[in-house]
Amino acid sequence: MAKMKKAPRPKAQTPKGFRDYFGAEVTKRSEMLSKIAAVYHHYGFDALETSAVETVEALGKFLPDVDRPNEGVFAWEEDGDWLALRYDMTAPLARVYAQFRNDLPTPYRRYAMGPVWRNEKPGPGRFRQFYQCDADTVGAPSVAADAEICAMLADTLETVGIDRGDYIVRVNNRKVLNGVMEVAGLAGDDKEAERGIVLRAIDKLDRLGEGGVRALLGAGREDESGDFTKGAGLGDEQATIVMGFMSAKRDTGDATVARLLELVQGSNTGTDGVRELETIGELLDAQGYNADRIEIDPSVVRGLGYYTGPVYEAELTFEVTDEKGRPRNFGSVSGGGRYDDLVKRFTGQEVPATGVSIGVDRLLAALDAKGRLSKAGIGPVVVTVMDRARMADYQAMVAELRNNGIRAEVYLGNPKNFGNQLKYADARNSPIAVIAGGDEFDAGKVQIKDLVLGAEIAKNATLEEWKDRPSQVEVARGDLVAKVREILAGQGK
Amino acid sequence: MAKMKKAPRPKAQTPKGFRDYFGAEVTKRSEMLSKIAAVYHHYGFDALETSAVETVEALGKFLPDVDRPNEGVFAWEEDGDWLALRYDMTAPLARVYAQFRNDLPTPYRRYAMGPVWRNEKPGPGRFRQFYQCDADTVGAPSVAADAEICAMLADTLETVGIDRGDYIVRVNNRKVLNGVMEVAGLAGDDKEAERGIVLRAIDKLDRLGEGGVRALLGAGREDESGDFTKGAGLGDEQATIVMGFMSAKRDTGDATVARLLELVQGSNTGTDGVRELETIGELLDAQGYNADRIEIDPSVVRGLGYYTGPVYEAELTFEVTDEKGRPRNFGSVSGGGRYDDLVKRFTGQEVPATGVSIGVDRLLAALDAKGRLSKAGIGPVVVTVMDRARMADYQAMVAELRNNGIRAEVYLGNPKNFGNQLKYADARNSPIAVIAGGDEFDAGKVQIKDLVLGAEIAKNATLEEWKDRPSQVEVARGDLVAKVREILAGQGK
Numbered sequence: 001m002a003k004m005k006k007a008p009r010p011k012a013q014t015p016k017g018f019r020d021y022f023g024a025e026v027t028k029r030s031e032m033l034s035k036i037a038a039v040y041h042h043y044g045f046d047a048l049e050t051s052a053v054e055t056v057e058a059l060g061k062f063l064p065d066v067d068r069p070n071e072g073v074f075a076w077e078e079d080g081d082w083l084a085l086r087y088d089m090t091a092p093l094a095r096v097y098a099q100f101r102n103d104l105p106t107p108y109r110r111y112a113m114g115p116v117w118r119n120e121k122p123g124p125g126r127f128r129q130f131y132q133c134d135a136d137t138v139g140a141p142s143v144a145a146d147a148e149i150c151a152m153l154a155d156t157l158e159t160v161g162i163d164r165g166d167y168i169v170r171v172n173n174r175k176v177l178n179g180v181m182e183v184a185g186l187a188g189d190d191k192e193a194e195r196g197i198v199l200r201a202i203d204k205l206d207r208l209g210e211g212g213v214r215a216l217l218g219a220g221r222e223d224e225s226g227d228f229t230k231g232a233g234l235g236d237e238q239a240t241i242v243m244g245f246m247s248a249k250r251d252t253g254d255a256t257v258a259r260l261l262e263l264v265q266g267s268n269t270g271t272d273g274v275r276e277l278e279t280i281g282e283l284l285d286a287q288g289y290n291a292d293r294i295e296i297d298p299s300v301v302r303g304l305g306y307y308t309g310p311v312y313e314a315e316l317t318f319e320v321t322d323e324k325g326r327p328r329n330f331g332s333v334s335g336g337g338r339y340d341d342l343v344k345r346f347t348g349q350e351v352p353a354t355g356v357s358i359g360v361d362r363l364l365a366a367l368d369a370k371g372r373l374s375k376a377g378i379g380p381v382v383v384t385v386m387d388r389a390r391m392a393d394y395q396a397m398v399a400e401l402r403n404n405g406i407r408a409e410v411y412l413g414n415p416k417n418f419g420n421q422l423k424y425a426d427a428r429n430s431p432i433a434v435i436a437g438g439d440e441f442d443a444g445k446v447q448i449k450d451l452v453l454g455a456e457i458a459k460n461a462t463l464e465e466w467k468d469r470p471s472q473v474e475v476a477r478g479d480l481v482a483k484v485r486e487i488l489a490g491q492g493k
Numbered sequence: 494m495a496k497m498k499k500a501p502r503p504k505a506q507t508p509k510g511f512r513d514y515f516g517a518e519v520t521k522r523s524e525m526l527s528k529i530a531a532v533y534h535h536y537g538f539d540a541l542e543t544s545a546v547e548t549v550e551a552l553g554k555f556l557p558d559v560d561r562p563n564e565g566v567f568a569w570e571e572d573g574d575w576l577a578l579r580y581d582m583t584a585p586l587a588r589v590y591a592q593f594r595n596d597l598p599t600p601y602r603r604y605a606m607g608p609v610w611r612n613e614k615p616g617p618g619r620f621r622q623f624y625q626c627d628a629d630t631v632g633a634p635s636v637a638a639d640a641e642i643c644a645m646l647a648d649t650l651e652t653v654g655i656d657r658g659d660y661i662v663r664v665n666n667r668k669v670l671n672g673v674m675e676v677a678g679l680a681g682d683d684k685e686a687e688r689g690i691v692l693r694a695i696d697k698l699d700r701l702g703e704g705g706v707r708a709l710l711g712a713g714r715e716d717e718s719g720d721f722t723k724g725a726g727l728g729d730e731q732a733t734i735v736m737g738f739m740s741a742k743r744d745t746g747d748a749t750v751a752r753l754l755e756l757v758q759g760s761n762t763g764t765d766g767v768r769e770l771e772t773i774g775e776l777l778d779a780q781g782y783n784a785d786r787i788e789i790d791p792s793v794v795r796g797l798g799y800y801t802g803p804v805y806e807a808e809l810t811f812e813v814t815d816e817k818g819r820p821r822n823f824g825s826v827s828g829g830g831r832y833d834d835l836v837k838r839f840t841g842q843e844v845p846a847t848g849v850s851i852g853v854d855r856l857l858a859a860l861d862a863k864g865r866l867s868k869a870g871i872g873p874v875v876v877t878v879m880d881r882a883r884m885a886d887y888q889a890m891v892a893e894l895r896n897n898g899i900r901a902e903v904y905l906g907n908p909k910n911f912g913n914q915l916k917y918a919d920a921r922n923s924p925i926a927v928i929a930g931g932d933e934f935d936a937g938k939v940q941i942k943d944l945v946l947g948a949e950i951a952k953n954a955t956l957e958e959w960k961d962r963p964s965q966v967e968v969a970r971g972d973l974v975a976k977v978r979e980i981l982a983g984q985g986k
Contacts, residue, residue, distance in 0.1 A: 022541055027530075044902030047523075078612070424598055
């Protein structure tokens, strides 16, 4: 047999655009998602975990975002079928509802949390696998379902740690916008492209300002880099109507509703839409969700093409510093709305649905900025190893600590160099090291080193002082647990 | 433009071998995993969540199980790179350790929980996506690391709800087996195939019994269907040595160790292995883990080829009834061992590692069989809708219930047919329905229907009695929350 050529070593790397999450990154996210799940459950929503893999046929191959029609999914062929990783939680929900509709309650309230995958160009802070956390109600035509999700969104934000006053849930209605388009002469199938451009232009109000949006409504806009984006080609009067819609927000919901009614005069769709907003406002008021938490805001349109009625988004209103050091509002962390066509793809039957998606990483970043995440990575108490032959004794100590509710571990590396053991404890962010050698065992004692205090002393001590640091105490072996507890309490941990 | 042919409707189906998880299936698993994570964390292990997608190069293309060398992964080509879904948690750990070894503590204790994907032929109860829950210690050559994982495994089982006495953690050592093979004349590179067959034969002791294993050690074995499996071709004397190893277990660990030392006499590897088992026993005794929880059992070999030292598995010893109605032990729910070569693939350097994997679905099934899972799906209180125009009032009720800690929802379907609302409440497994129409609103009252009691009465009542069932009471609107609480308490929920 010919000798096989030795294969080169594989590269130890995640694929481009993917990353790993370590320790507190995992547990903080998981804590936040548990809190969110509890709120959703409290509202009567049930968990659903779909398979990560779907047929391309069921998924629809591309993202529904009309801004990025060529962005795709990770797909492959398997025994003649094309399979793909889910790119969001909504497409699988539509498949599940179509598949199991006879067994599911109607309306069906469900929540879903987990990773989704997008075959997009990766960039800084932009990954090809990330978490989504969705709640949707399928089969409920009433805007009471939309109101409920807005209320739930407010509760969710407060539950995870965003104070009232630091967020606002904004509600709008696509029908109002469609009404405005009608009034502006943009109704009809032949104007679909223009309406798409208008929609996306409005969605960029935050970023481009009124001037930029106005340019996109007209001939088009050149950005700083010289790139030109073609506009909707609206005349001045038309553009003024659309711009008027975006600035229709008044001090109270009632005043905003009145202003919107004026703007959509003559359009039945538009009037319906405003009435729906009015109803949502009433329903929320009845539950005690007032304008300090949820408000009608006509500038919210949400980019996705598939929304058909109410749309909503949650914005965090506190300031953070952006990458250029300028203060700015934290911005949107969640959004959603009503969509009625997704299930129809499968069954031919239109099924009303409304739902919200929370940007998990954005919300985590917000909680981090507010100092609302549990303190990261307090390490375990480390029982060091002075005498390899006494491993059973060290294991007994560590078991005793653990049985008394204290996170603890024994040092399992090569014990020869004791300095390495302390370095290890340091790398583990360990609060305490337990030390015992032959002398201690003979005397029935154990040394306990307060690593937090030790680090503070070390900062201000000479080498001489360091040798006899008071941060280390000797206690009877039987007092191990009590002393460790006392020191941990003193460290506030 | 030519008219596009209308595409047929997509099928609403998961791909073959994949499934969805609903409601309590999701939350029960998630509760169990949280408890396991807490035990792992308590032992000083840190969470790690790797990307679901790896390069095929980093992953190694196939499963390391030599029994199924052709079983594969889900893989696809992306910009010239071959990517694949992870098939276990160990291969990604090896990649992570090789990639981040300079930043990670050594030893590195980590746990990982999540789905893995296998491109295998699906079958009943055999899915292509399932959960794994692993804990591994990388960089610790000492068998103290193996002992620690065995202790942690025992703690984990008790924490999730398996009583002491209902499980046993069995420990063995590959070196002992290798020693036995040496003694039986199966050492040397040219005997690798035979050793592999012996290993897999021993692993089937549970299923095939001694006769079946003996046949596989010799010429081979014909199963009931007539399929023939080629054996290792061992002579009688050789086979007797191997069989002696499998039945070497004695009443105490010390006696088993003594018996094993006899069996491996003349083999250094074998003697080392037995001494390691002895040390593991001592370390566990020192921590209070005695033979009622963890024992040395030479019949445990674990099928995977990559183990190099201690191997361990947890068996649940209580009886369940199998699909044919026969009582049998529940069997293995977890296993693992020491492997030293996985990181070497990347770095050229041998890194000692040991770890355990819990079969999440098996353990859940066991907890279910023991009645240890939280009661499934108690639904929300359903506030029904008698008068669509009063939706705000119903929403106010439901908000009040929720604000008082009661899971509740308003009926959001078409309210026209009231019977459908009660059917819905039934499908939701709802404990209580709240009912209010014009009369109730005028009188400041609300009807509260105990659906649990109602169902019991309905079983034993005629239609006449049913009409005026005492399970429904009228209370003042202001007493809504108090009365609902009282009824829930009476239902024991």
